Every structure is written in structure tokens, then in C-alpha cells.
Amino acid sequence: MDDLFDSGGFFGTPQPASASDVKAKDRNSVLPVFLQEARDERGRKRLHGAFTGGFSAGYFNTVGSKEGWQPQTFVSSRSQRNKFEQNVDQFMDEEDLAEINNAKKVTATQDFDALGSTQRELARKAAVTQAVEKSDGPIASRILQDLIIPSSDPIGVRLLRKMGWRDGQGVGPRAKRKFTEKQDDEDDVHAENVLFAPRDIRDVILTGRVGRFGVGYDRFGDGADVFRPNASSNADGGGSGGGSSLFQERQRNAFGKSGGFGTGVFEEEDEDVYGGGGAPGNLGGLKNSRMSIVDDDEEDDSEWHRMSSSKKKPVIQQRRSDTNSTANERTGFDGKPPLSGFHVASIQLTAPIWFDAPKPPADYIPKHRLAFERQSAVSTPYPLQPNQQQPNLTAERRREILGEEALAGPTRSVFSYMSARQQDALQALIDSKIAGKDGGKKKDDKQPIPDAVPVDKETAVAALKGFLPFTGDEAKQARYKSFLEGKAGVREGDVKFPPHFTPREVAHELLEFSKSAHMYKPLSGMMASRFTSSGDGGATKDKDSTEPKERVYGRATRSSIEFRPHKLVCKRFNIANPYPEPKQTGPTPPKALTEADLQKEILNKDAMSELIHYVEGGGAPVSGPAGRDGAAVKIHAVVAEEEKAVEEEKVEPARPAMDIFKAIFADSDSEDDESSEEDEKVVEAKAPLKVVANAPVPVAAPVPTVPVKAAVVASAPSTTSLPPPTFRPLFSRKQDRSKVVEPIQPVSAAPETVPESVPVPSNPDVMVVDSPSKATPAEPAAIPLPNLSSDEDDAPPPVVTKPLQAASWATSLISKKPPASVVPIKRSRDGDESSSASDSSDESGDEDRRRKHRKSSSSSSSKKEKKKKEGKEKKRKKDKSSSSKKKSSRHREEEVVDEWVEATASAVVRSERDAKDSRERETKRDRERDRDGERSKPVGHHNRPRASDFF
Amino acid sequence: MKMQKVMTLQGHQGAVNVAEFNKSGEYVATGGADRSVKLWNPQSGLCVKTYSGHGKEVLGIAISPDNTKFASVGGDKAAVLWDVATGRSIRKFTGHGARINDVGFNFDASVIVTGSYDATVRFWDCRAQSYTPIQILSEAKDSVSSIQVTKQEVLSASIDGKLRVYDIRMGMCNVDDVGHSITSARFSNDENCILASTLDGVIRLFDKENGELLASYKGHKNTDYKIISTLSNDDAYVVSGSEDGRICFWDLVEGTMVNSIAAHGTGAMGKLVTSVTYHPTDDTLITTSTDGLCHVYSK
Structure with missing residues (x-):
């Protein structure tokens, strides 16, 4: 083998002589594929049996031991407790364990893998931007990039984003950025004043x-x-x-x-x-x-x-x-x-x-002086010394130079308690001392204090009393104190600096001291005079009050001032007002009548009674025989009362005129009326008997302004059909309006639209008659009237809106809905009632209006009405036939009763009884009067124009 | 002027600031730092009722002439009108800018007069529905410490050292410069004199007519706190508490101290006696103190 290798090149993989030479686990590498066996990393066979495709569940895959998972008896005794425990890993072989160990590795989740994921994010961003730069569609790509936001940003990025960070920016405060030439120049121009986020640097x-x-x-x-x-x-x-x-x-x-x-x-x-x-x-x-x-x-x-x-x-x-x-x-x-x-x-x-700072010449004066100043400088009282600091003048110093007097604030200095002469002497002494000391100091250390602010005596004295800085360094604080004391002249001698101090250190410290003295000096002058310390209480508080020993009480200490008690206080104390109103002092002295007086004169008692008399005698239809005299009496009484009230309240002269206007134009539920009515009701409720005796006429609640109305009516030139010229331009007459409305004749009579579209009196007539029992009997009678009157040629403007109102009300009742289309009509209730005695048709119209108003405005009254509907239909019919005054009065009375409930329980019972009595009495009265009114209803009688006709 | 302690009214938590007999003298109402007013029977020493509702300490109490209502004022800047029987507050008048020191009723309890630390005296109408004062007297330059209302006059004493008698009938206000901070001022029972306690430790008796000093009473200690002094119901003695826990009696005419009782301790251990209230008819008085106790002294 070796020589073979040594001899030169070779090809292929060296094969072992036989596969058995190779270790089992490596055997697969030398065998051809069809001979390879499935083995684990240790070379153990994975597949066994006849069908080598099967998984070996036997010995080799048992639980790590030869026995495997062997069944055994469970033995446990009292002395020997069986501690046999089974774990999951006992049933695992090492492959499973390795897997588990791998799973056990603690790794950051994507959310919190701040570095990694941010890094990844940055890499992605960088790649994208690069891609964008390379491609020619930057904007579209950027948009796409912005649109496709990865669903899971790391938590840090999300937090940063919430704090205002944006992707691509660095983290940190925004700053100006320097631009290099490399960057686009047009950007530079605009980016001059723009702050940029820091660059995104890893x-x-x-x-x-x-x-x-x-x-x-x-x-x-x-x-x-x-x-x-x-x-x-x-x-x-x-x-x-x-x-x-x-x-x-x-x-x-x-x-x-x-x-x-x-x-x-x-x-x-x-x-x-x-x-x-x-x-x-x-x-x-x-x-x-x-x-x-x-x-x-x-x-x-x-x-x-x-x-x-x-x-x-x-x-x-x-x-x-x-x-x-x-x-x-x-x-x-x-x-x-x-x-x-x-x-x-x-x-x-x-x-x-x-470089060291250049040394100024010795005679240098740090101030420019003009030529003439240079000449006159010799004669100035305060020639500037070369080393003297010119600009730092305190207010005191300036005052001293100008020769002004000191401000008279409370001086906090002990020296202020000395006499002037002593002070002068002391000052002279201090000055001499300071001068000597300063001279000495200059000789001692030649080093001038660089920017030492001169500390004058007052500043030093003030600073001594104020906060002493350098609390950390007691020695320094002591030096500071002695410095101040030296400056204030309290103590003689120089500040003793430790010997190791260099002259420069000394100078620095002196500078520090002088600055501190100016800084920590307490408030002075104007500011100080605004505050007073809590310590000195009575001593300085009353400068005029002398010592108690010397004080002689009596005339000297007694003074009297005028005290004007409020009239209500006088009333509650049951004492006559010591400063009565000028009008109440007695008979008014005769004086020239002003215009205001003349205006007021319209409403004085005599004129009023005269007017009333005129109204009554002038053929004004009167409701009934019972009401006439009583009404007159009542009116007189009320007029007198009102007169008094008017005087008491010191109404402006222009008020009567306003009253007239109010009586004509104002809403019937205006506060003034109600309050006055309520007052009267209180009186009535308290003494119902008296009311009965005095006034057989219906409740006099709205009466106060009746005379006003009467006056207006009477003061009209004559009983012509024309309204007073003052009012004409403001309002279109009802005739005109009705003419405009008339052409619109709707065929369909939907409940909602009917009210507006029924100007023809005959229609509502029918409707009202047809309407179920809810319509009151009084109304049908009332409705035909305008039709008749509108036929008259010279007659006053026909009351077209009244049938309209009636119809709308009727329809509203039918539909059990408040008429949505009805516009609330402003009209003086008093005006109505003044005429109500004579004209029941008017009254019925008014009643409709009022009822509607009540319906919409006061829920309580509507509730009451509901109750009535449910329970007492009979009574309800009766009520409806009666005048509305009764209802309003009852409502008012109930209010009064409510008030009383708050006050006392016993009073409640009584007042309720009273109220009930009076209510019944009134009901009776109203019924009578209504009957009379119907009986004596004059059809063509109302020739005189009324303000109400103009609405 | 020998007096024995006959009863101790114990029940207030913290200081008791003021005590007030009802008009018949059967009950006494005390107001304390525990934000409550307690009604006591001084004979039996039982607390009849507790009226709680104030937000801060109670500083002044006034009882209506018909004994059905009473008003109390205190640190919560509110004057509260109470119904005695039910224990409910009927009305609450707020508007003062600072704590109210004293309160008074007019003769028929239709007006409440309050004197406050905000240096104003305000008249509140109990009958009207409005909760705004019907009159504000702002002559005082400092806290109004004491208020007394008679049939036609309002006596207000202020820390600025002035006694002001507002005469509604005359429409005049007589100002007496006492020169020291007045903490308590009361008319004598014949309403001809004014007894004024000042913080210089002197109680002075002034003639209401001309403001002359009739007598001055010394010997007690009063330099820092409000001590409500009083005259005996027969105007024979001046009684006042002291900051050292004593109560002192002076002969009105002589000006000499005839007796002093260590009611709430003496010397350094003594607790401030905040008020002394004399029974309207009997020789009985109630002392209140910062130790939370009220003692009933009787002859």
C-alpha cells in the first residue's frame, strides 16, 4: 500500500480488502449502495428481522440496558419505602435525550432577540435600499418596502417606534448634520436649518x-x-x-x-x-x-x-x-x-x-472717553481710578452718586435703628477703615483681582444676614464670613487665608466671595417692603397704635364710620333702614318732570286707574257679571302693589316702556311674570280666604301686566282696526300671511302636515268635531269665529292661526303625538287673558297654545295630564272646558306647595289643603265664567286690534 | 366666687374649641377639633347628640333663640345650620375664603353673621333661597376673631386690634382701637360694655358708648391663642381661661382676681383653656380645653 502511495498518483477511493476490515459504522462508506445497511452512528443495525424494512423494537432499541424495560414487582414496606420513581427520560434512548437536550437550550425568542433580529432587520433594510438604489424606481420600491412591514418586529423596535423612532434612523436626539460634497447639493440648501436624526450606526x-x-x-x-x-x-x-x-x-x-x-x-x-x-x-x-x-x-x-x-x-x-x-x-x-x-x-x-493675555498699559482705562470728557474728567466728583471697576454700580451706589434719597422700605439693618449722626460717624469710621484696608491689601498682594465685583458695605451687611454659601467647606465659609464682616465694617482686620494659598488662589477666592455676596444678599428695597417677616407681629403692624401703657382709651381711640346695612339685613333685623331709599322718604317733592318721569307717569296709580276705568267703561266686553267689579278691585289692588314694587326695586325710568313691550311681545312664560305671579300665589296660598273674599274673579296671577296692556289698548288713537304705528313695520299682518298660506290646499290630511296646511277654518272645524272625545267641547265653538271675522272688510286681522293651532292640536291629539310642525308662538299670556274675558274664541286658541307649550316645556305638567287621562276622564273633560288659567294656577300652586314641603311637614298639610280648596274654588269660578263667556260670546265685537292679532 | 367642679364632659377627640349654652341653659353644645358638635346635658354629663358634618374643626357655635336650630362654623369655611332635633344640617353657607372663627344669630335666627379669617364679616339669610351673603363687611384688616350679634348691633373683634360695633339702627360703625390683637369680644349682659380679650394677656372692659376703658384684668396667660372670655350672668365677675390651664375670676368693678382654678392643669402641664361659657341664669360655667375635656363648674 505504502509503496503504491509513494509511487505517484492514484485515482479513486482506496478500498479495504474486505468490508469486515472496516468498522461497522464506516462500512456504509465503502459498500455499494445496494449493500449498505441502515445503521446508527454507533454502527448498530437499525433494521432487523426477516423484513429488514421493519423497525427493531427488540433488544437494540430497548431502554439502554440489556434487560430493557423489565417488569418487576413493586415492593414497599414500612421500613423500606420504595422510592421507585419513573421519569420520562428513563424511557428514552440517547438519541431522544440528545434531542431533548437540544430543545432545552435557552434561546431568545424572536421578540426579544434584540441584537439578532435588529441586525437581521438592518441587513434586510440595507439590502433593500441597495436594491432600490440600483433599480430606477426608488419611490415605488420604497413605498413597497414601507408597506410590507414584517409582522413581528422585535420588542425593542416596537418600543422605539412608539417613542418616535422611525425605521432607518439612528437612536438619539436630532441634530444638525454636516454635509459632505458628495451629497446632493440641492439638499444642502434646504437642509440648512433642518435637524436630522442621527445616522443608524450599529x-x-x-x-x-x-x-x-x-x-x-x-x-x-x-x-x-x-x-x-x-x-x-x-x-x-x-x-x-x-x-x-x-x-x-x-x-x-x-x-x-x-x-x-x-x-x-x-x-x-x-x-x-x-x-x-x-x-x-x-x-x-x-x-x-x-x-x-x-x-x-x-x-x-x-x-x-x-x-x-x-x-x-x-x-x-x-x-x-x-x-x-x-x-x-x-x-x-x-x-x-x-x-x-x-x-x-x-x-x-x-x-x-x-498665549497669555496681552497686558494692558498701566494707564489704560477700560472705557472710551470723548475728548471733552477727558478734559472734564478731572472735575468729576468720582474720578475713576485705574483699577476701579466702572460698570458694576448697584442701585444704592447709583443713588448715592445721584444724591437721591433712599427708598422708604423697611430697613432690616440694625444700623437703621441708630440715629443719623451715629450712623454718619460709623460710616466715616468704616470708610476710613475700608480705605486703609484696601490700600494695605493692594500693597500686600500686587495681583489685582481679575473681575472682583466691589462689595460695598450695604451689600456685605445684607449678605451677612442672608444665606452663607460654601457649606461644604467650613473653613472657607468662615473666611467668607470674615470677608463680609470686614466689608461691612463689623470686624476689623483682613481675611486670613491659609499660608499655603498662592496669591492667585487668594484672588480667586476673593472674587468668589464678592460674587457670592452679591448673589446671596437678601431682598432689599421695594421687594423687601412687600414682605414682612413672621417674627415681628404686632410691633410693626400698627404703627399708629401706641404702647398700651400710654394709651388712653376713649375719644382718641374711638372713631365712627358710616355703615350702610343692606336693606335685607334691616328687614331681617326688623329695623328701619337708617339710610332709606330716597323715594321712600315721604311725599316726593315737586320737581321738574323729566322725560323719564313722564314715561313713568304713564304707570302711576292715578293714570292707571283712569285707564282701567276707561277700558272698562269704553265698551270693552266683560266676561261676566261676577267678574267685573271684583276684577276692577283686584286690578286696582294689584296695580298699587306693583307700583310699590316697582318703586322699591328702583327700576330705571325706561322700564315702563319695556314693560309695555314685554306685555305685548314677550313670551307668556317669561321669568318676570312667573316670579311675580309666584309671589302673589304665595300670598294667596297663605291666606286663601282673603283671596276668595277679595277676588271672585279667576286667579289674578297674570294681572300685574294687565293694566299695561289695557293702557296700550286704550292709548291707541281710537278703536280703529289699525295697529299702533310703532309695531306695523315689524310684523306682517296675519291677514297677509294667511293670504300667502291659503293657496296651498293639501288634499291629503296627514296628521303631521295638517296643522300647517289648514288655513281654511272649515277644515279644522270638521276635524275637531270628528276627533274623538279628546277634543274639548270649547274648541269647536272657538274655531268658526275667525272665519266669520275674516269676512269683515274693515275688521281687525282675522285670527287665522288660531284654527290652525286648534287643528294642529286636535290632530296631535288624534295622532297622540306632539305636532312637530307647530312653531311655538310667542305671545303674552297676559294679553290673552285681558281679552279672554271678552273673547272665548281667543281664549280657546290661547289655551291650545298654552297647553302645547306646557306639553313641550314642562314634563311635570304633561305627566299630570297623562295621569288625568288615565284616571279621571270625566274630570279631565271638565278641566278642559274650564279656562287654562286654572291649570296654570294649579301648577303654580303645586310649585308653591312643593316649596312648602321642603320647609315644614305641618305646613305642607295645611298648604295642600289650602291649595286644594282654592283650586276647587277656582275651578268652580272658572267654570262659571266660561259658561258666561260662552253665553256672552260676542261674535263681531272685537273691533279693536290687539297685539296678538299680529302673530 | 368659689366654684366646684361638678361634671366633666368627656367625648371629644382632640381639642374642644367652643361651648355654648342653649337659651334656657339646659343643654350645652360644644364644638371640637374632631369636626363635630356635641350636645350635652351638663347636669348628667351625657352626650345627647353628636352633629357631624363639618369638614374641619368647629370653631364657633350659635344657638337660635328658640333652641330649635343652631349654627356652627369652622375651619372648612362653611357655616352650617343644624336642626337640633333631627341632627341634620338644614343649610350650609359657603363663601368665606378662609376658616370662620365665630358665628352669631340675629334675634329671630333669620340671619347668620359669620366672622372669618379672610377678614370679612358676612351676613347670611336663612330664609331666602340664595346661598350668597346678603352683606359683607370688609372693614377689618385682619382675621375677624369674634362675632356677637344683638338685637340691633353686630360686634366684631379683629386681630388687627379693632373692635367694631356695627349699629344697624344708627347706620354707624364705631371702631375702637384697642391696639392689640383681640381674640374674643363679648357684650356685657346689659349690652353697655364690651369685654375684650387681647393677646397681650389683658382683658379690657370698654364702655360701649364712648369707647373708654372701664377696667382691665390681668393675671392670666394669653399670648398666642384665642381664649373666649365671658362675664358672669349677673355681670359681677369676669371669667376667662388661661393658657396654663387655669380659669380666672376677676371682680368686674375692682379689677382684682378673686379666684383662679386649675381646671385643666397648671403651669407647664396645664392645657389651654379655649373658652369659658357662663350659664344664662345659674352660677354654672363650662370650660373647654385642648385636652378634649369640658368641665362644668358650679357654686
């Missing part, structure tokens, strides 16, 4: 060096780079010269995620597994495994260089790649070429040369 992972090689030793010398990964994969650990983990990473990158060759099914295909393939002769994947910290934009041209140079260690390369090419030829300062992996710096750093 971390350098430094691993401990375990070999005994020197720095820069290349284990592989001049060998090809090809061997490096293989060498590192030997996993011999030692001597790899660092970066073994990097090599592993590199390998992993090169071979994909699965650690095998090629691209797996589940791997992204666009991943540049083979490192872009741009470099022929290079092993794939190495391109992505650059370890040097370089900028992305340099990678193209520096690629080859790096490949040829040592890649052993992470190397911070020079920025410019062209210098790199020449770097190897340079030698270091010792004449030797640099170690491999290092480059000689292209820019030589020279140690900066420090």
Missing part, C-alpha cells in the same frame, strides 16, 4: 479577548478572508482575538435565519442572503457583516478596501475613504507602519498654543 459589541495575542495580531495573517468565518466556527473560543459573537452573527446573516443554506419557504425572499452578489469572489453575506463603524453613504467605495484590510476588530475608520487608500503607506511617528487595523491619521492634531 453598536460595537466588544467581547472580551481571551487569546494571548497582542493587539493587532491577525491570526490568519495574509490568508484569504474566506477562511475567517470557518475559523471562527471552529468554536475553539480562545484566540479568536475578539468578536467571535460577531462572526457568529455574520454567519447567521449569511446563511439566513434557519441556519441552513438557501432560502427557506418562510423567509423573506427579498432578503439579500448572498450579500448582494456585487463582489465576485467574495463569499456571500460578508458584505453585511461589516464591523467597522462607518457611515452608510460610504459603504460603496469603502467596501473593497475593508475587504482587503484586516477585519479583525471593530475599527473606527477615517471618514474620508480616499485617505484610507493612502493611509497604509504612511508610517507613524516612530517610523513604523501602523498596526494592521489602524491607520495613520490624515489630519495631524497639533497641540494648541496658548
